[in-house]
Amino acid sequence: MPAAADQGYELIARSELPLDTVELARHLIGKLVVRVTPEGVLSGRVVETEAYPVGDAAGHAYRGQTARNHTLFGCRGHAYIYLAYGVSYMLNVSSEAAGVGAGVLIRSLEPLEGVATMQRNRRVENLRDLARGPGRLAAALEIDRRLDGVDLCRVGPLWVARDGREAPEIGTSTRIGLSREAGRLLRFYVRGNRFVSGPKALNR
């Protein structure tokens, strides 16, 4: 029996997370994101990620540590959250060793628990539109800057858990929405999954 505080999910240990950013991006596919709010639990299965490794000019850590991005420089497995375009929050997982700035963007989830709450948060009914895309994902799970720096390897308001299902088939493509470093194959997704964002051509 899992402890009540675990909400029935199995926490993933930090030691299980690959140090390498690109490996972490692949590793997170098929894992669960668990969001605990006072009203209840929201969760989903990660179906799409992007790696922003060391030395990547498109990464927020590229120009060094600042007040905004300092959680990218902490030890791996912490949430880095920022506001994109003044409109949408983005959920990232910090990667690499402490002191090294890099991370993985969680782009899409397949909704599991708390669907009714997500529908209310997003003001849409369609399951497919709830968490397909990074901004929608954050809105569905009530994620904003207040959760920046949260340890995803501890049971709390936001954490990462194991999925019982077998490992999905993972596809690779270029990342979405970038002008710099646009050609690098650093996006990962579950092949054939309808909750993956992006154009068809990138999801084969």
Add this chain to the structure above:
DNA sequence: AGTGCGATTGACT
């Protein structure tokens, strides 16, 4: 102090 520009989304032609 001012400027330019996004790791996006939703509305609209």
Add this chain to the structure above:
DNA sequence: GTCAATCGCACTA
């Protein structure tokens, strides 16, 4: 398919 909204941040002066 196109495009504006919206704001924090990095960079220039």
